[in-house]
Structure formats: C-alpha cells, structure tokens
Amino acid sequence: MSTIEDVAKLAGLSRTTVSRVINNHPYVSEDKRKLVMEAMKQLGYVPNSSARSLRSQKTDVIALFVPRIMNPFFSQLVEAMEISAAEHGYQLIICQTRYSPEKELNYMNLLKTKQVDGVILASIQNDWKVLEPFLQYGPIVLCNEFDEQANVPSVMLDQVQGGYIATKHLLEQGHRRIAYCRGSTRSNVASHREIGFRKALAEYGLEFDEQYAFRDAFHSEDGRRVFHQMMALPTPPTAVFTGSDEVAAGIISEANKHGCRIPDQLAVVGFDNQEITELIEPSITTVHQPVDKMAQKALEVMIDKIHSRKYKQREIYEFPLKLIVRESTVANKLAQL
Amino acid sequence: MSTIEDVAKLAGLSRTTVSRVINNHPYVSEDKRKLVMEAMKQLGYVPNSSARSLRSQKTDVIALFVPRIMNPFFSQLVEAMEISAAEHGYQLIICQTRYSPEKELNYMNLLKTKQVDGVILASIQNDWKVLEPFLQYGPIVLCNEFDEQANVPSVMLDQVQGGYIATKHLLEQGHRRIAYCRGSTRSNVASHREIGFRKALAEYGLEFDEQYAFRDAFHSEDGRRVFHQMMALPTPPTAVFTGSDEVAAGIISEANKHGCRIPDQLAVVGFDNQEITELIEPSITTVHQPVDKMAQKALEVMIDKIHSRKYKQREIYEFPLKLIVRESTVANKLAQL
DNA sequence: CCGGTTACTGAAATCGTTTTCATACCTGAA
DNA sequence: TTCAGGTATGAAAACGATTTCAGTAACCGG
Structure with a gap:
C-alpha cells in the first residue's frame, strides 16, 4: 500500500x-x-480514509436507525436513503434497533466515537431526554418520526392528513360503522393518523367507537385475527381503516376464505401502497406515502446540519399523502372485468 | 471532546x-x-475510532453489496447480516449496485481506501478478472453468488437442488408440459436452478422445451406478461416453475382475473417463501431458502478471513433448500375449506 | 547473593493524512 | 524603486490513538 x-x-x-x-x-x-x-x-x-477522517474530523458516513429492514416501509426508506447518500458522496451505516432502547442507545455511540458524521432516526425507542445529550457530538435528524421535546429537524409525512383522507373516502362511500386498526401504541405516526381518523368522523357528526378500535396490528396474521374479532361483534363494522397494507391484506385474505365479500360486506383501506395492494384480489385501496422524497429531504437536511454545525434547531418539513382508490372500497370497480 | x-x-x-x-x-x-x-x-x-483505525489498520466495518434493498430476498439478507455483524462487533455499510458494474467498481474503493475491513458480495456485476485485483487490499466473500474463476470463499444455497425439488414436485403431480420462468440471464443462481430443472425433466425422460422458457421475469408485472404469453401458445403448459414468488404472484393474480383456475388449469410454483405466498388466493407452493443461516455463515467466514489474512482461497459452503407445498400446485388442498 | 523471569509503567515512534506557517518569487501600482 | 498582494511550494505540527522499546521493581530458584 x-x-x-x-x-x-x-x-x-x-x-x-x-x-x-x-x-x-x-x-x-x-x-x-x-x-x-x-x-x-x-x-x-x-x-487512506482513516487518516483523512482523523485529521479532517469527518468521516462522510451517516448512520440510519430503523427498527428493522424487512418491513417494506423501511426497506424502501433505506433504499432511497442509500441512493441519496451515494449521490452526495456519503456512505450509509445501517442500525437495526429491533425496537430495543438499549440497542438504540448502543448504536448512538457511533456518533460519540466519531465513526459517523450524523444520525438519522427513522425510529425512536428512547425518551428524547436520553438522546439529547448526544447532540454535543453531532447532528441528529428525525425522519418519519416526531417528538414534542426534540429540538432538532424533523422530516415527516402528514399522517394526520393521511388518516383523514382515507377515512373521509370511506365516509363518502356511505360507511358509518368504521373500524380502526393501528400498530404500535407508542408511535407518533399512528397517533397522528388517529387524529385524522377522528377528525373525519367528527365532520360527519360521528364519535370514535372504542369497540371498533384494534391495537397492535402489524402483520398479516394480526389482520386475520382482527377480521374474526370484528365479525364476532354484535354489529360488525362495514368498513375498516388499517395502518398497513400487510394488515389489510391479512383481513382480505381471511375474508375471502370465509366467504365475506369485499367491499360489499366489508370495505378495507390499507396504508403504504406496497406491491401487494395490486396482487391480492380484490386490489387494495391505500394511502401512498412519498417515502423517496422524504428520505431525500432528510439526507439533505442532515448534510446541511453537518456543514452548518447548528444542530439544536427545530425545523419541520412535511410531505402530503395521497389516497389511491382500488377495488377493496369501491364496488363498481370490480364490475369492470 | x-x-x-x-x-x-x-x-x-x-x-x-x-x-x-x-x-x-x-x-x-x-x-x-x-x-x-x-x-x-x-x-x-x-x-476516537478514526485514530484507532489509523493506528491499528482495522475499522470493524464490513461492506455488503446488494443490487437493491427493496427486493424482499435482499432485505432479508441485509437484515440477517446486520444482526450477525452487530453480534460480532462489526458495523455494516450498505452498497446498492443497482445492477451497474460501474457502481460496483466504485464501491470497491471502500476496500482500497481502507474504509472497510472486507467486502461481502451478494451480487456480482463485473467479471471476476476485474474484481480480483482488489483482493490485495482485503478479503472478499461471495454470498449467494458463485463464480467459476473466483478464488475466494463462497457461501451459497443449493440452487440446483432447489430447481430440482420444485420441478420434481410438479412432475409427481402428473404435469408433463412445464414452463420455466427465470430472471437475469447472467445470474449463476438462475443458471443453477435451470440445471436442477433440466435434471428433474431428464429423470422423467423429458426434454427442455424452448417454447416454454421465459427470461427476464423479475416482478409481478413480468408474471402477468408471462401468463398471457403462455396462454397464447398452441398447447399451453399445465404448470410453471418461476424464479420468484413475486412473479408467481403476478401469474396467479392475472390467472384469477381471467378465470383461469389454479392449480387445475395451471399449477404454479414460486421461489423464496415470501410473506405473499400465504396472502394470495390460492396460496403459493414455493421453495424456502435459509437466508438467515447463509448470511450468518458468510459473516463468520468474512471475520475469519479478516483475522487469518489468507484471502485467496476457494472454499464452498452450501445450504439445502426446502419445498413448501401449498394450494397453487395441489388441488385437494383447496378442498379443505 | 546473583541471574533470570514476571509484572508494571512511560517516553517516544508510528499510522497517513490535512493544515498552519514560513518563505520566495512575480506582478503591477504608487 | 518600493511595497502590497497574489501565486506557488515545502517543513513541520497536528489529529488521537496503539505499539515498540526501554526501564524498574519484585520475586524466585540455585
């Protein structure tokens, strides 16, 4: 050498x-x-890049925190982020927290040891109070996450609006008994969607009905479970809003198995616009999230922070979501065959 | 600081x-x-990790090359690899070659600049001749890839066996006109599967029929296309072997739309055992690949090479695949409802 | 009591760059 | 003629650790 x-x-x-x-x-x-x-x-x-980093105090590496990569939403995020990073001459180190605060905290040392120039959090497992001290070592940017306390930039999607347009669509189709199905209880994303959901209901003079609320639904298996729970109710809902396409797919798959016709007997709307929405029969109405744009913006903000060295500044960047109507909510769409 | x-x-x-x-x-x-x-x-x-790396000539970082992360097979690989890496105290830098030889070559400089201790190739875009010179800078390990010329360790799945058991299953179900649907033409993975496919046919005294061979099928859209191409043949096949669950799902989805009954009129077998195989109706018979085991082994081999400093040594580690029978190939499975 | 380990410590060299500082030349304006 | 300032170059310091080497003290067997 x-x-x-x-x-x-x-x-x-x-x-x-x-x-x-x-x-x-x-x-x-x-x-x-x-x-x-x-x-x-x-x-x-x-x-030699180590020598370079040592002298110039920068590594051109950024750490991206995600709970896990297999989740299609996060794969998409990682993919987009890596592409943006490469375009800007940065490398990406992947950190899977696996929903563990300890793992998250441990990975945070990458910033302290100066192995990375900054950390992008696409998932938060610790209280902000715990994370904040790391700001003295480098910038932190939130992506698809939000924390009331956090005095750092946050690049996110307008989840309130997402919950709102999806629910409004169901209401416009005439549904009045709408079930609500969300994932993690702690997640801000899910909370914001719920606000949108409630807002839409309120506009139609309806109240949030706890018997129609289902928590901790993440995977298709949870969707299957929820389907049975819904059908077991005295007056089952006529529509259901879910926080993910996988859950929606689980509900639909189970409904198909038990002769429950979609959308006639049950309308279903998903979230994410994953590939599966067009593969399953009937295809799934869903909310498209501009993940690529968000990832790109988060990276740009991060690079800006690295250069400006002003980390402790609250900024919010928000992108709008878009409803994509398919067969799982609109009956006549099926007729077109 | x-x-x-x-x-x-x-x-x-x-x-x-x-x-x-x-x-x-x-x-x-x-x-x-x-x-x-x-x-x-x-x-x-x-x-400070830069200072450490400079002096001790190691970074505790490994680069993982994949074509793209969104592909579920590779998300799974990345997820498993990152977990193993973390367990061994290593960080993972993700490099998406996006099927481009230039990008791959460019990322290879990570090894030359000593930014990583080693490179794991889960995708090869250049001739081995082009990649080999980089061995002087650090170890390279192939994962899920293989090259006749490459004098480095290769951790892989027994794709020949995979193609064989899937095809044999179809033959045992009585099919004789079996279509073959693969992805990239250059891929060794696909080539090996084809060898297994041909081997199974040969055992039943059948010849590989070019009219039933379809190339460049990667996504569900390609599956839809292939479905129509197959049905347009004078004597359409009664079964089809595909190189991925997504393609299989595309075929099935399109078949459902056009009233073609699966598996009665067309049996379909996928590859990968992705979540979608259980979501679509009918569920998809597929081949399960022990991706986690492979990833773990590849990482262990890499760490071993980093320490031993004997890079130019050919070793092959192979894991067996397993057929998972579902409704898309076995009629009576549907009857159980 | 002596020679040879073993346990412990620190000064200084080293890793391979970038950055600061000093120097020197050349040009053009006063 | 002089002086300010742009251009071009190199010696040496700096970045923050690890490693080599040398040295001292304690211990132990002959």
Missing part, C-alpha cells in the same frame, strides 16, 4: 503539494499537478 | 496505561485500572 509520501517522492515534490492536488486546492501549478497525477496513477495510490 | 491524553492527565498516568486499560491488555495493576476507569467516566471519554 503506497502512501502520500511515496507519491511525493516519486513526483519529486512535498506531501503538501500532493495533498493539494488531491483536494483540488488552488495554488498548484499545472505542471506539478500533472506530475502528481502521473505518480498517483503509477502507484495506484488512494488516500 | 476529551482525548486519551486528558484521561491520562486526570488519572496522573501515561497514555500508554490508559490505552492498556481500554484494550484489556495484561500488566495493569488493579489500582491504576480503577484510576483510569474513574477518569474516563468523569470525562465521558470514548476513544
């Missing part, structure tokens, strides 16, 4: 000049630059 | 002793160790 010293020697110049060429500093004459370039090529020289 | 020097001063000792405490070296008396620990805690000291 050749070092900058080797290049300097071969070119008959000093380390300084070689470094200047590498970093495109001004004040290097054209002929010396040529000499250096030639020497670098001849030796197959590439600067 | 405090340095090791600050700790040494506060403890009234030398940098050397502090370093010894940090790295659990022997020959540090208990009382000095206490002093150091106390000083570290008081200052909130954490060693």
Whole structure:
C-alpha cells in the first residue's frame, strides 16, 4: 500500500503539494499537478480514509436507525436513503434497533466515537431526554418520526392528513360503522393518523367507537385475527381503516376464505401502497406515502446540519399523502372485468 | 471532546496505561485500572475510532453489496447480516449496485481506501478478472453468488437442488408440459436452478422445451406478461416453475382475473417463501431458502478471513433448500375449506 | 547473593493524512 | 524603486490513538 509520501517522492515534490492536488486546492501549478497525477496513477495510490477522517474530523458516513429492514416501509426508506447518500458522496451505516432502547442507545455511540458524521432516526425507542445529550457530538435528524421535546429537524409525512383522507373516502362511500386498526401504541405516526381518523368522523357528526378500535396490528396474521374479532361483534363494522397494507391484506385474505365479500360486506383501506395492494384480489385501496422524497429531504437536511454545525434547531418539513382508490372500497370497480 | 491524553492527565498516568486499560491488555495493576476507569467516566471519554483505525489498520466495518434493498430476498439478507455483524462487533455499510458494474467498481474503493475491513458480495456485476485485483487490499466473500474463476470463499444455497425439488414436485403431480420462468440471464443462481430443472425433466425422460422458457421475469408485472404469453401458445403448459414468488404472484393474480383456475388449469410454483405466498388466493407452493443461516455463515467466514489474512482461497459452503407445498400446485388442498 | 523471569509503567515512534506557517518569487501600482 | 498582494511550494505540527522499546521493581530458584 503506497502512501502520500511515496507519491511525493516519486513526483519529486512535498506531501503538501500532493495533498493539494488531491483536494483540488488552488495554488498548484499545472505542471506539478500533472506530475502528481502521473505518480498517483503509477502507484495506484488512494488516500487512506482513516487518516483523512482523523485529521479532517469527518468521516462522510451517516448512520440510519430503523427498527428493522424487512418491513417494506423501511426497506424502501433505506433504499432511497442509500441512493441519496451515494449521490452526495456519503456512505450509509445501517442500525437495526429491533425496537430495543438499549440497542438504540448502543448504536448512538457511533456518533460519540466519531465513526459517523450524523444520525438519522427513522425510529425512536428512547425518551428524547436520553438522546439529547448526544447532540454535543453531532447532528441528529428525525425522519418519519416526531417528538414534542426534540429540538432538532424533523422530516415527516402528514399522517394526520393521511388518516383523514382515507377515512373521509370511506365516509363518502356511505360507511358509518368504521373500524380502526393501528400498530404500535407508542408511535407518533399512528397517533397522528388517529387524529385524522377522528377528525373525519367528527365532520360527519360521528364519535370514535372504542369497540371498533384494534391495537397492535402489524402483520398479516394480526389482520386475520382482527377480521374474526370484528365479525364476532354484535354489529360488525362495514368498513375498516388499517395502518398497513400487510394488515389489510391479512383481513382480505381471511375474508375471502370465509366467504365475506369485499367491499360489499366489508370495505378495507390499507396504508403504504406496497406491491401487494395490486396482487391480492380484490386490489387494495391505500394511502401512498412519498417515502423517496422524504428520505431525500432528510439526507439533505442532515448534510446541511453537518456543514452548518447548528444542530439544536427545530425545523419541520412535511410531505402530503395521497389516497389511491382500488377495488377493496369501491364496488363498481370490480364490475369492470 | 476529551482525548486519551486528558484521561491520562486526570488519572496522573501515561497514555500508554490508559490505552492498556481500554484494550484489556495484561500488566495493569488493579489500582491504576480503577484510576483510569474513574477518569474516563468523569470525562465521558470514548476513544476516537478514526485514530484507532489509523493506528491499528482495522475499522470493524464490513461492506455488503446488494443490487437493491427493496427486493424482499435482499432485505432479508441485509437484515440477517446486520444482526450477525452487530453480534460480532462489526458495523455494516450498505452498497446498492443497482445492477451497474460501474457502481460496483466504485464501491470497491471502500476496500482500497481502507474504509472497510472486507467486502461481502451478494451480487456480482463485473467479471471476476476485474474484481480480483482488489483482493490485495482485503478479503472478499461471495454470498449467494458463485463464480467459476473466483478464488475466494463462497457461501451459497443449493440452487440446483432447489430447481430440482420444485420441478420434481410438479412432475409427481402428473404435469408433463412445464414452463420455466427465470430472471437475469447472467445470474449463476438462475443458471443453477435451470440445471436442477433440466435434471428433474431428464429423470422423467423429458426434454427442455424452448417454447416454454421465459427470461427476464423479475416482478409481478413480468408474471402477468408471462401468463398471457403462455396462454397464447398452441398447447399451453399445465404448470410453471418461476424464479420468484413475486412473479408467481403476478401469474396467479392475472390467472384469477381471467378465470383461469389454479392449480387445475395451471399449477404454479414460486421461489423464496415470501410473506405473499400465504396472502394470495390460492396460496403459493414455493421453495424456502435459509437466508438467515447463509448470511450468518458468510459473516463468520468474512471475520475469519479478516483475522487469518489468507484471502485467496476457494472454499464452498452450501445450504439445502426446502419445498413448501401449498394450494397453487395441489388441488385437494383447496378442498379443505 | 546473583541471574533470570514476571509484572508494571512511560517516553517516544508510528499510522497517513490535512493544515498552519514560513518563505520566495512575480506582478503591477504608487 | 518600493511595497502590497497574489501565486506557488515545502517543513513541520497536528489529529488521537496503539505499539515498540526501554526501564524498574519484585520475586524466585540455585
């Protein structure tokens, strides 16, 4: 492995000049630059990144925290974020917290040890009070998350609006007994959607009915469970709003199995616009989230913070969601076949 | 930010002793160790990882190359790999080549610049000749990939067997006109499956029929296309083997739409055992791949190579696949409802 | 009592860069 | 002619750790 010293020697110049060429500093004459370039090529020289990071106090690496990657929403987020990072010359280190506060805290040391220039949290497991001290070591940006206490930038999707448009759509279809099915109880995302859900109900003079509320629904299996719970009620709902396409798919799959016709007997709306929404029969009405845009913005904000060094500043960037109507809520769409 | 020097001063000792405490070296008396620990805690000291890497010539970071993360097979791989990495005290940098040889080559510089200790290739876009020179900078391990020329460890799944058991299952169900539907033409994975496919056919005295062969099928949309291509044939196949559950789902979804009964008129077998196989109606017979085991093994092999420094050694680790029979190939399974 | 381990400690070299500082030349304006 | 300022270069310090080397004290067997 050749070092900058080797290049300097071969070119008959000093380390300084070689470094200047590498970093495109001004004040290097054209002929010396040529000499250096030639020497670098001849030796197959590439600067050592540890040495670089040590001296310049930056790593060009960003850590992305997600609960887990398999969840399609987060795969999409990771994919988009990695692409944006690469475009800006950054590498991405993936940290799966697996919903564990300890793991999250442990990964936070990446910032403290200066292994990364910043941390993007697409999932928060600890109280902000616990996380805040890490701000002295580098920037933290929230992505798809939000915390009342957090004095850092937050890039998010307008989940209130998402819950609202989905519910309003069901109301417009004439439904009045609408079940509500959400994931994690702690999640701000889910809470915001619920606000939107309630807001839509309120506009139609309806109240939130606790018997129609189902918690902790994450996967298709939970959807199957919820389907049976709903049908076992004295007056089952005629429509259901779910927090994820997987859950919606589980409900629909189970309904199909038991001869419950969708959307006639039960209308279903999902969330995320995953591929499955178009594969299952009937296809699923859902809410599209501009994950790519959010990821890109979060990364840009992060890079901005890295450069400006003003971390403790609250900023909110919000993107709108879009309803995508398919067969699971609109009967006549089926007739078109 | 405090340095090791600050700790040494506060403890009234030398940098050397502090370093010894940090790295659990022997020959540090208990009382000095206490002093150091106390000083570290008081200052909130954490060693700077760039400085560490520079001196010790290792980063405890591994790069994982995948074409893209959204593909469920690769999300699963990344998830499993990250968990294993964390357990061994390593970080994972994600590199999406997006099927581009240039991007792959570019990411390879992570090894050259010593930003990572090793590279795990879960996707190969360049000829091995192009990649091989990078071996002088650090270890490369293939995961779910294989190259005749590559003189490095390869951790893989027995795709020949996978193609074989899936096809044999169809043959045992009485099918004789079996279509074959694969993804990338360059992929060794797909080639191996085809070998297994042909082997099973041969055992039943059948020949590979080119009219039943479909290439470049990756997504559900391709499945829909293939369905129509198959049905347009003079004598359509009675069964189809696909290289992915998504494609299988596309075929089934399109078949459902057009009143083609599965498995009576067309039996379908997928690959990967993704969640969708149990969500769609009918559920999909598929081949389960022990991705977690493979990922774990690949990481262990990588760590072993990092320590042993013997990179240019060919080793092959292979895991068996398992057929999972569901409704898309076995008629009476539907009857159980 | 001496020579040879073993236990413990620190000064200084080292890893490979970037950055600061000093120096020197050249140009053009006063 | 002089002086300010732009251009070009290199010596040496700095980044923050680990590792080598040397040295001292304690212990132990002959």
